[in-house]
Amino acid sequence: MQEEIKKEPQGEQNQPExxxxxxxxxxxxxxxxxxQDKKDQRAxxxxxxxxxxxxxxxxxxxxAAAKDTLMRTAAEYDNFRKRSAKEKDxxxxxxxxxxxxxxxxxxxTLEMAAAAPTEDENFKKGIExxxxxxxxxxxxxxxxxxxxxxxxxxxxxxxxxxxxxxSEEFASGTVTKVLQKGYRIGNQIxxxxxxxxxx
Numbered sequence: 001m002q003e004e005i006k007k008e009p010q011g012e013q014n015q016p017e018x019x020x021x022x023x024x025x026x027x028x029x030x031x032x033x034x035x036q037d038k039k040d041q042r043a044x045x046x047x048x049x050x051x052x053x054x055x056x057x058x059x060x061x062x063x064a065a066a067k068d069t070l071m072r073t074a075a076e077y078d079n080f081r082k083r084s085a086k087e088k089d090x091x092x093x094x095x096x097x098x099x100x101x102x103x104x105x106x107x108x109t110l111e112m113a114a115a116a117p118t119e120d121e122n123f124k125k126g127i128e129x130x131x132x133x134x135x136x137x138x139x140x141x142x143x144x145x146x147x148x149x150x151x152x153x154x155x156x157x158x159x160x161x162x163x164x165x166x167s168e169e170f171a172s173g174t175v176t177k178v179l180q181k182g183y184r185i186g187n188q189i190x191x192x193x194x195x196x197x198x199x
Contacts, residue, residue, distance in 0.1 A: 089186075096141050097190045100183065104191060107134050108180065138183070146182035148175045148193040157182060159192040163199045170198040 114127045138144075146157050153160060153173050161179065166172045175195045182193025 093185050093188050096143070096185055097188060100138070100141070100143055100185075100190055103134075104183070107131070110134070111181075142185050143183050143190065144185070146184055146189075146193045148178045148182065148195050151175050153195070153197045157184075157189065157193060158195045158197075160197045161194055162196045164196050166198040172198050174198045 110127055110131050114124065114131055118124050148158055150170070151174070153175055158175060159182075164170070164176045166174075170176045174197070175193075176198050177196040178193055179196065180191075180194035183190040
């Protein structure tokens with residue numbers, strides 16, 4: 001009986017030894033699970049990060065496309081505005097040019113009358129005042145007289161109808177005389193200056 005009593009305590013001593021490996025296995029399993037959880041968490045974070053990067057790239061592409069569209073639209077609008085202003089100026093200049101073309105023969109006749117000899121000073125003064133009013137109206141409309149006398153002949157501005165001998169005063173190719181004044185509005189010629197040119 002003593003032996004049996006002795007064996008029992010030995011069995012009790014053995015029980016903690018078998019329980020210890022279970023606790024170690026449990027700890028190892030927990031550690032393994034924690035490692036796996038960390039891996040899973042890291043993988044999930046990496047996936048989220050990759051999705052966020054992809055979303056950022058897509059947003060940047062969208063932003064660049066929107067910026068490009070906006071800049072193109074702004075450039076197109078600016079070109080449209082400039083073109084419209086140019087067309088408007090062109091229409092105005094065409095209208096003024098047409099009206100002035102109708103009035104130029106009257107101005108030419110008044111200039112001939114002012115240049116003609118007369119003894120009636122009041123008559124001459126009245127014609128000169130009328131011509132001054134013409135000049136004032138032309139200036140307000142932006143009409144300029146084309147400079148010709150003493151200038152080099154320019155087929156863009158002048159229309160040569162006769163030639164004269166070159167002299168010390170007028171070199172060859174220089175306008176010697178203006179037979180009819182020319183006018184322009186901006187770069188648009190209303191009427192070429194009719195001139196005589198030195199040979």
